[in-house]
Amino acid sequence: MKRFPYAHATHPQWRMAAALVLAQLRAQMALPEQAAAPSLGLLYITDHYASEAQAILDHISAELREVTDWAGTVGIGIATNNAEYFDEPALAVMLCDLSPDQYRVFSGVAPLPASGTGDGGFVAHTALLHADPQLHDLGELVAELAERTQTGYVFGGLTASRSANVQFALGSAGNLRGQGEASGVLSGGISGVAFGPEVELISRVTQGAQPVDREREVTAVEDNVVLALDGEPALDVLLRELEIDLDQPEAAMARLRRTLVGITPPSRSGLDLDLNHPSHARGQFGPEVLVRHIIGLDPGRRGIAIAERPSLGARLAFCERHAQAARADLVRICSEIREELAPEMSGIGDVFTAPDDATPAAPRQIAGAIYVSCSGRGGPHFGAPSAELQIVRRALGDVPLVGFFANGEIAHQQLYGYTGVLTVFVHDGVPAA
Incomplete structure (x- = not known):
């Protein structure tokens, strides 16, 4: 060759x-x-x-x-x-x-x-x-x-x-x-x-996105709507961790447009998850993580709709696109x-x-x-x-x-x-x- x-x-x-x-x-x-x-x-x-x-x-x-x-x-x-x-x-x-x-x-x-x-x-x-x-x-x-x-x-x-x-x-x-x-x-x-x-x-x-919060386990989900993270309503987690107030819709939407989710399916939990892996050492996503859009909120069920159908036991972290990372x-x-x-x-x-x-x-x-x-x-x-x-x-x-x-x-x-x-x-x- x-x-x-x-x-x-x-x-x-x-x-x-x-x-x-x-x-x-x-x-x-x-x-x-x-x-x-x-x-x-x-x-x-x-x-x-x-x-x-x-x-x-x-x-x-x-x-x-x-x-x-x-x-x-x-x-x-x-x-x-x-x-x-x-x-x-x-x-x-x-x-x-x-x-x-x-x-x-x-x-x-x-x-x-x-x-x-x-x-x-x-x-x-x-x-x-x-x-x-x-x-x-x-x-x-x-x-x-x-x-x-x-x-x-x-x-x-x-x-x-x-x-x-x-x-x-x-x-x-x-x-x-x-x-x-x-x-x-x-x-x-x-x-x-x-x-x-x-x-x-x-x-x-x-990867082109960087986590802004720790990973949590998906403990309740219906189709593409994540209902609970670590046993807590997913929407409540999102609002608290990103400091979003739905009573201020313009500011809330601006932050939500910048926010994505990084999902680690249970079947991929063993891929490149070594804590010594360089990407994890710098707080970056490894190749096991799939980055997806947030496509809507479900206030009635306190859920988050995402462009993916995650399974129970998947890991989810909120993230943002970050040029330097x-x-x-x-x-x-x-x-x-x-x-x-x-x-x-x-x-x-x-x-x-x-x-x-x-x-x-x-x-x-x-x-x-x-x-x-x-x-x-x-x-x-x-x-x-x-x-x-x-x-x-x-x-x-x-x-x-x-x-x-x-x-x-x-x-x-x-x-x-x-x-x-x-x-x-x-x-x-x-x-x-």
């Missing part, structure tokens, strides 16, 4: 942006340290180009004949190394130097087989997902897809678009019988790329990834590699990276244009990186909000002479 070529460009006309991207890719592919004939392409576009998605894929795939498989989607913004494109016409491409027998592009017309029943001997180890946010039972579908991988780990995000929610999924392995010739551009459903056990990934979740947590996950690449480091975070992998004689390196962040984050949240990706660049280094700003993020079989999911492809470094 060699370094992944990647490129990005913005232009009112998609053909001009594509020409710029293709020129960058060809220049990189001519370099000895870059992959010369990668077969998998990741394509992300902003929604300004959504109506031209098919034309863009047809043009780029025709120009890059060696790339036989494509995956990607649309976002309100797209991410690249050191830059963000928000609310402007732009596209980004990364060409992944992976063995064709170690990945499969999947979609509704080319489903991912159940774990252990892969076609041609392929066994899914992990998977990158792109999903339509309008899908019913989306959480269950993500979990079901995760069960089709050996590790149960999937990552990615929900498409974000003010027009068509398009996805790219064009695979050389073919489609279901009767589906005809696929165009590679889909609307609805879930698509992505499954990776085999020889594709080593390191993945991290960074988000910045520190983003630096943390980048630092952990860099530490994970050192030969002497092991057992930190989510590392997925072949069981018989030997410790390399030189530090491992990042061949490429995918970053999926919430569409409510990015430069505007971090204080300046492209600020979020500039933080990643400074902390992680100059690595090939593409991604998009999503309508929800996916990791650990869960749907997140206000988070960033950073995943890197790892290859062995060159041993010292």
Whole structure:
């Protein structure tokens, strides 16, 4: 595996942006340290180009004949190394130097087989997902897809678009019988790329909210209305801890709009809950916490309606989006990834590699990276244009990186909000002479 070529460009006309991207890719592919004939392409576009998605894929795939498989989607913004494109016409491409027998592009017309029943001997180890946010039972579908991988780990995000929610999924392995010739551009459903056990990934979740109160147990709940926390009416807890007075509605609503809830489901209570975990040591949420909106109050039952259906025994904490905490947590996950690449480091975070992998004689390196962040984050949240990706660049280094700003993020079989999911492809470094 060699370094992944990647490129990005913005232009009112998609053909001009594509020409710029293709020129960058060809220049990189001519370099000895870059992959010369990668077969998998990741394509992300902003929604300004959504109506031209098919034309863009047809043009780029025709120009890059060696790339036989494509995956990607649309976002309100797209991410690249050191830059963000928000609310402007732009596209980004990364060409992944992976063995064709170690990945499969999947979609509704080319489903991912159940774990252990892969076609041609392929066994899914992990998977990158792109999903339509309008899908019913989306959480269950993500979990079901995760069960089709050996590790149960999937990552990615929900498409974000003010027009068509398009996805790219064009695979050389073919489609279901009767589906005809696929165009590679889909609307609805879930698509992505499954990776085999020889594709080593390191993945991290960074949270964008900080708790403003301690965790409490959900002791009474009905559907999405939390009725009691630690045996006390949930609304009473909210009003007391946030110092909100409903007799002063304007001030109360201003505070409530800034307040979210962080939920730890009972089934995830053991994930990264070590008190020595860096995020907990700084009073920040770890990846086990799902951040959700407060969508209403129920004075009659003294309850709080939230955009989730928590179960009894879940843990809940009130929180707020916090740029400084988000910045520190983003630096943390980048630092952990860099530490994970050192030969002497092991057992930190989510590392997925072949069981018989030997410790390399030189530090491992990042061949490429995918970053999926919430569409409510990015430069505007971090204080300046492209600020979020500039933080990643400074902390992680100059690595090939593409991604998009999503309508929800996916990791650990869960749907997140206000988070960033950073995943890197790892290859062995060159041993010292």
